[in-house]
Amino acid sequence: MNLTATTRQRWAWAFYDWANSAFITTVVVAFFPIFFRKYWANGLPSEDITWHLGTANALASLSIMLLAPFLGTVADQGGIKKPLMAGFVTLGVCATLGLTIVGEGQWQWAMFAFVLAVVGFLGANIFYDSLLVDVAEEKTFNRVSALGYGLGYLGGGLLFALCVLLTQQPDWFGLADTTAAVRWAFGVTAVWWAVFSIPLWWWVRERAPKQAVRPPFLTLLRQSLTQLRDTFRHIRQLRVVWLFLLAYWFYIDGLDTIVVMSVDYGKTLGFPDDSLIKALLITQFVAFPAALAFGWVGNKFGAKRGILVGIAWYMVLTVLAARMTQAHEFYWLAAGVGLAQGGVQALSRSLYASLIPQEQAGEFFGFYNMLGKSAAILGPLLVGGVGALSGSPRLGLLAVLVLFAVGGFLLWKVPRR
Template identity: 85%
Template sequence: MNLTTTTRQRWAWAFYDWANSAFITTVMVAFFPIFFRKYWANGLPSEDITLHLGTANALASVSIMLLAPFLGTVADQGGIKKPMMAAFVTLGVCATLGLTLVGESQWQWAMFAFVLAVVGFLGANIFYDSLLVDVAEEKDFNRVSALGYALGYLGGGLLFAVCVLLTLKPEWFGLVDKTAAVRWAFGITAAWWALFSIPLWLWVRERAPAQAVRPSLPVLLRQSVGQLRDTFRHIRQLRVVWLFLLAYWFYIDGVDTVILMSVDYGKALGFADDSLITALLITQFIAFPAALVFGWVGNQWGAKRGILAGLAGYVLITIMASRMENAQEFYLLAGSVGLVQGGVQALSRSLYASLIPAEQAAEFFGFYNMLGKFAAVLGPLLVGWVGVLTGSPRLGLLAVLLLFGLGAWLLWKVPRD
């Protein structure tokens, strides 16, 4: 493979982050929680709305938790990472389009479409993450992984800015009101996700499976069940892998919870929608260069040290957020999150890729996504229930410190760097 082909594959792979990060920013983090609270669940108590949002995220995470290892094994055995990724991208895009059809006060249908969209997003990421070993050598994992996250923050931020303008000035676009504008934002996000996935389908090549001939589906399923058992035993024998996975299980949940619940937390404190949207834009555009810097940090001082530095930042951010009083402080915290968010995610992916056998990347990344999403079941529910039981969203947020602390302590014990 020549240098031009290698570079094109890496950029095509990284560009999928540009495609799907629009869904995270515009739908998961921003417009869905705001629209859910103000339109689909209008009239419900604030604590119930927070609980419903946490439940929706938890249901999607549980679904992927159960499917991820098996899906990864099937993909590796059959050499079908890209086709399976395409199936989940299609599910996510179609469900996102489905949100445009949900009517006022139909919060149950909104939750249903949202859960399917998130399952599509998370399921596709199993195969996307595992393709890192197909487009880069181990010495380049940190840099290429960081490039993906950096492009994701830039692309997600640009589309989000367009959608914000759409909702602030709907009349400029011939729309009747903000409700119509938000529906269009969901539709545009789905189209963006589908369109910018095309480079990956065209130019990324996955490794050929060990078997010269792809088996039939029934044979593939039987082989995958056996291989899944073997992989689980293999992980148990590889102390460095399972110790990292256990650490990741805890700390990435804290990261995901901050991402998923930040807007609803701000709404619960009474901040205006414009302030929350401005904060999200700050996060996106600071995270773009910060993720690239973390890629350099990972190469210079090691991925593990870079992750630990990011987690220390998250602890400080969480404590500051629990004492936050005004929108200006929210902006400061948003910028702080942008400094560490992409770095922790990118270096986690690259560190794990360096620990696992490349020929079993999809199934090992299946376990990676399984544990990450199983942890994400705990975080949103933890914030929601602590908030309900104490009547204080601030105390609910502080509960996330437990996840960061346990994750950092376990990661410190990983014999790496």
Template identity: 50%
Template structure:
């Protein structure tokens, strides 16, 4: 294996590690445990509302922090250090779930918010490091590799966690509640362990800093200059607006799917099975979308994936049976990784590589700002109307308008390895 390939695998290993938080915590066990254990004393609409608030507050924090921290990281070569800080925040917050008792929904909400900040802000710096390990010609393949390993790694640990929850006696645990709490600790360990290859193997050139205050001042100045420059980089800001809209739908479906299934009366065991399907279908599908992009072009591959999302969201409004939920999960698994991976690689080709931290700060800022609106839109719609089906249907608009804006983005010229 070449040194270049080893660096790419080390970079992608972070996806393998942090995806456990996305699967076991965000999409899987946290919504169920929140509803049935931590917030069992709240009514259904209130539980959905507070789940949406926690997701939105964490995303809003990233919206405010990511561009500035990205500019500071670019100035001082600090991407890996910032990544380490936010990884530690996410890992420690996730492990702390173990000590949250029944009915302590407020503490659980705060820890979920902190863990989500660590996950989302860390992802911004992780994404920006792709320019350190891949050329433009390699971007789609390497980005798809990261998401594919994320689906596989997150899926493997999630499978173990599900078995622990369904059969706690197999693991010497008292009950499903204890198994769930231990699962959160395992997520923290998994995340920390598989982050190490990136910190050890992915290169980053350090530059002389100007002290904390000097770096912040320089970062603010660079952020101001980049905001001005963005007005002249039409393909970049057009893509950001498109991404802002369509990733809203993607992220909201990930965050609220289990809550939606519970609202329709589906058993939690069936919802967990559906999530497992998404993970293991997503592994080969993400790799396949790297190949599809090479054949059709990245934008056409994105159109294909987003079209499937439009169909799935409309279908969700009419959902009646658990089997239909399984089929919907399978369809999402086929395209979810493709949308995520190809959006990242396409954007990386549009931006100046020497400012990747700052520009990926904007990328994640808009993505997370969308995640501020999406869960709140779903939560408020259900709170006001009492209709869970209507709340999910509003997401179709974001996919459609996002595709239309994407069609107006000019194709980037190819660059060499940076």
């Protein structure tokens, strides 16, 4: 493979982050929680709304937790990472479009469409992450992974800025009101996700499977179940892998919880919507150069050290967030989150890729996504549950510190190889 083709594949792979990050920023983090609270679930108690939001995120994560290892194994056995990824992207795009037609007060249907959309997003990421070993060598894992997250924050931030303008000035676009503008924001996000996924389908080439001829699908399923059992045994024998996965299970839960519950937390403190939206924009555009910088840090000092620094930084931010009282403090915390968010995610992906057998990347990344998303069941429920029982959202947020502390300690124990 010549240099031009290699570079093109890496950029095409990384550009999928540009495509799908818009969904996380615009739908999951920003507009869905706000619109759910003010339109679909209007009239419900605030604690119930927070509980429903946490439950929706937990259900989506639970679905992927159960499916991820099996899907990764099927993809490796049949050499079908890209077709399976396309199926989940289609699910996510269609469900996001479905949010545009849910009526006022129909919070159950909104939750249903949201869960399907998040399942599509998370399911596609199993195969996207595992394709890293097909487009890069181990010495470039940190840089290529960071490039993906950097492009994701930039693209997600640009579309989010457009959607913010759409909702704040709906008359500029010929829309009747803010409600219509938010519906359009969901639709534009779905189209963005679909269109900017195209470079990956065109240019990324996954490695051929060990089997020269792809077996019938039922045979492939049986082989995958057998291989999944063997992979689980293999992970148990590889101390460096299972110890990293256990650490990742804790600290990525804390990070994901901060991301998906931050807007709702700000709403419970009484901050205005425009302040929360501005804070999210700050996070996106700070995270773009920060993620690229973390790629350099990973190469210079090691991915493990970079992640540990990010975890410590998140613990400081969590304490500060639990103490804030003014909306302007939210801006500084948003910038702080942007400094570490993409870097921790990028270096986690590249560190794990360097620890696993590359010919089994799909199934190993299946376990990676399984643990990451099973962890995301605990965090939102922890924030919502502790907040509901104590009557204080601040105590719910502080509970996340336990996840960061345990994850950081376990990661510190992970050998370098």
